Amino acid sequence: xxxxxxxxxxxxxxxxxxxxxxxxxxxxxxxxxxxxxxxxxxxxxxxxxxxxxxxxxxxxxxxxxxxxxxxxxxxxxxxxxxxxxxxx
Numbered sequence: 001x002x003x004x005x006x007x008x009x010x011x012x013x014x015x016x017x018x019x020x021x022x023x024x025x026x027x028x029x030x031x032x033x034x035x036x037x038x039x040x041x042x043x044x045x046x047x048x049x050x051x052x053x054x055x056x057x058x059x060x061x062x063x064x065x066x067x068x069x070x071x072x073x074x075x076x077x078x079x080x081x082x083x084x085x086x087x088x
Contacts, residue, residue: 023067030070035077050077 035051044050057078059065 019063020067022062022064023070026062026064027067027070027073030073053079 036049038051038055038057039049042052042055044052055078057074064070
């Protein structure tokens with residue numbers, strides 16, 4: 001079966017566009033699903049669309065997590081002390 005797959009080649013794509021696409025999808029996930037779900041569970045007293053100030057958000061080192069727009073969004077929502085992991 002491995003030999004059957006050896007002749008199949010994945011189309012070459014631009015690595016920058018691939019990472020950029022992942023960053024955009026990850027940002028969309030954060031903005032439209034993850035942050036709202038966390039805010040529904042732990043709403044901020046002054047703004048129920050944001051999580052409480054004592055909530056931490058942890059992520060691993062996937063390339064999409066390092067996008068500038070992703071980091072800016074996370075800092076706006078969770079502030080500097082609400083982020084766990086190397087996102088700077």
